[in-house]
Amino acid sequence: MTPPNASSSLALDDKRREAEARPKGRGVALFFRRWMANPLRMGSVIPSSPALCRRLVRQAWPKDGEMVLELGSGTGVIARALLAAGLAPERLVVVEIEPDMAEMLRETMPGVTVIEGDARELPRLLPQRLQDRIGSVICGIPLVLLPVTEQRRFIDAMQAVAPGRGFLHYSYCATSPLPWKKHDLAAKREEWTPLNFPPASVWRYTPRVG
Numbered sequence: 001m002t003p004p005n006a007s008s009s010l011a012l013d014d015k016r017r018e019a020e021a022r023p024k025g026r027g028v029a030l031f032f033r034r035w036m037a038n039p040l041r042m043g044s045v046i047p048s049s050p051a052l053c054r055r056l057v058r059q060a061w062p063k064d065g066e067m068v069l070e071l072g073s074g075t076g077v078i079a080r081a082l083l084a085a086g087l088a089p090e091r092l093v094v095v096e097i098e099p100d101m102a103e104m105l106r107e108t109m110p111g112v113t114v115i116e117g118d119a120r121e122l123p124r125l126l127p128q129r130l131q132d133r134i135g136s137v138i139c140g141i142p143l144v145l146l147p148v149t150e151q152r153r154f155i156d157a158m159q160a161v162a163p164g165r166g167f168l169h170y171s172y173c174a175t176s177p178l179p180w181k182k183h184d185l186a187a188k189r190e191e192w193t194p195l196n197f198p199p200a201s202v203w204r205y206t207p208r209v210g
């Protein structure tokens, strides 16, 4: 499926949507403060760029009636890009562990389901009626910084609430941020952009069959 508002041209509309997705000063300041407090959990000094958000919107766009689940939403730049591309707020669930970020997400995105908590607890945190509707999953949590056993906990949680769907994961690594064979996943680099700081890739991981 393609986002209804997606356009490859540099139309005025695109610029407007990028501006909407751009984090406001408050978001950037909050992001930096949380990074100072917990750099490993944040994994980045600033929110994702509009260029990276646009690529994630393209890759994560769900089929009719399905929802998008975003883990580690931060200040919500990707979520807002999905909304700006035409995703109804009711079709978006975001999870964020930092309370002040979760509060900002609730304030700035009415209608979106905001879950404040640890993504490893997803099967408990996400109501069953929503689990049944997840079409795509975006994981923004910096898994590359974690030991394999910890990575596994996040992967298991995503697979429990969205079985068979796999997940998108963006990263600044030159190669796969996850040892996909160890996790019994198939991996594909779907996107790359130099217009992010640092340059970033979008990886798609899916359960290996057979």
Ligand SMILES: C[S@@+](CC[C@H](N)C(=O)[O-])C[C@H]1O[C@@H](n2cnc3c(N)ncnc32)[C@H](O)[C@@H]1O
Residues within 6 Å of the ligand: 041, 042, 043, 044, 046, 047, 048, 071, 072, 073, 074, 075, 076, 077, 078, 095, 096, 097, 098, 101, 117, 118, 119, 120, 140, 141, 142
């Ligand atoms: C690299 S930032 C991405 C933020 C945002 N999605 C963006 O692209 O700008 C990682 C985010 O994951 C959140 N996070 C880290 N560990 C988490 C966990 N266990 N559960 C939920 N969120 C977590 C952090 O608080 C942070 O907001």
